[in-house]
Amino acid sequence: MENDIKIKLNDLIEKFLTAKSIEGLADYTIYCYKKRLERFNNLFEDLPDSIEEIEDFLSNRKWSQYNRETYWRLLKNFYNFLQARGYVDHNIIKSVPRPKIPQTKARSFTKNEIQLIFDFMENDTDYDMQSKILLWVLMDTGIRISEALSITESSFDGYGFVTVNGKVGDRILPISQDCENAVREYLPWRWNARGMGSVVIRKLLAEIGLTGNRASAHTVRHTFCREYEGDLQILVDIMGWTSPRMLKVYRPYNIKRAKIDHEKNRFSKDFRFNAI
Secondary structure (H helix, E strand, O other), rough: OOOOOOOOOHHHHHHHHHHHHHHHHHHHHHHHHHHHHHHHHHHHOOOOOOOHHHHHHOOOOOOHHHHHHHHHHHHHHHHHHHHHOOOOOOOOHHHOOOOOOOOOOOOOOHHHHHHHHHHHHHHOOOOOOOHHHHHHHHHHHOOOOHHHHHHHHHOOOOOOOOEEEOOOEEEEOOOOOHHHHHHHHOOOOOOOOHHHHHHHHHHHHHOOOOOOOOOOOHHHHHHHHHHHHOOHHHHHHOOOOOOOOHHHHHHHOOOHHHHHHHHHHHHHHHOOOOOO
C-alpha cells in the first residue's frame, strides 16, 4: 500500500467507531464492534496489508464458522470505511473468501407452542406479571429483546406506534392497543440489559415447558417473522432490517399502512391475555 496514510491501527479503529456512532448505530452494536476490533488490534499494531495476515487472524481454532463470518463482515465494513476516507487505497478483505457457515433453519414456535404460551400467561396468575408483559411485547411486535428494554413511557405516541432503539438507531413500529396499555401499566422495566432480559424470557419459557437453546427471545422474533402474512416490505421495516435493499427502494415504508397491516396480520391477535 504505497499510497496509504500511515496511522496506527488503534487510531483508525477509533475513527471508525466514531463514524459509526454518528451514523446512529445502537450503543450495543458499537460496543460489539469495539470489543471485536480490540481483539484484531491485539494481534496487529499496524493495519494489516496482506491477505495472509487477515486469514491468519480468521483462522483462530477456537472460533466457530459463525464467529469467523461475523469478523469477516466487520473487517469488510472497517476496510470499506478506511478506503472511503482515503486511509488505504484498496480493500484487501474483498480478496479474502467469505467464511461459509452451515445452512440452518431458524427455530420458531409451532401453533401449539404459541397457544401454550398464551394459555400460561392468561391462566397462571402467580407468575411475575412484568415478565409476562415483556414476552407479550416481543410476540406482539417482533422486536429484539434489547429494543423491548429500550421502551419507556415516552416511547409511545398515543396513536398505536412505539419508538424503539435498535441496531441502527431509533425506529417507529406498530403495537396493538392492548399490548401498549399493558406495557405502560407495568413500566419501568426492572431489567436494563439485554442479557438480563434474555434470562427472564428463557426462565418464563422454561416454566411453560419450552426449553433448549432455541427457546429464547430471538425464537419469538423468528416466530413473528414466520407467522406474519402481510406485505413483505412492511415486515422488513417492522423487523428493522437493512435488506432486502432494492425492495426498500421501490416500495418505501408507509407507517399508516404498516399500522393497518400489523393489526390484521400479527399472530398474537388470535390469543387472549388480560393483563390489566
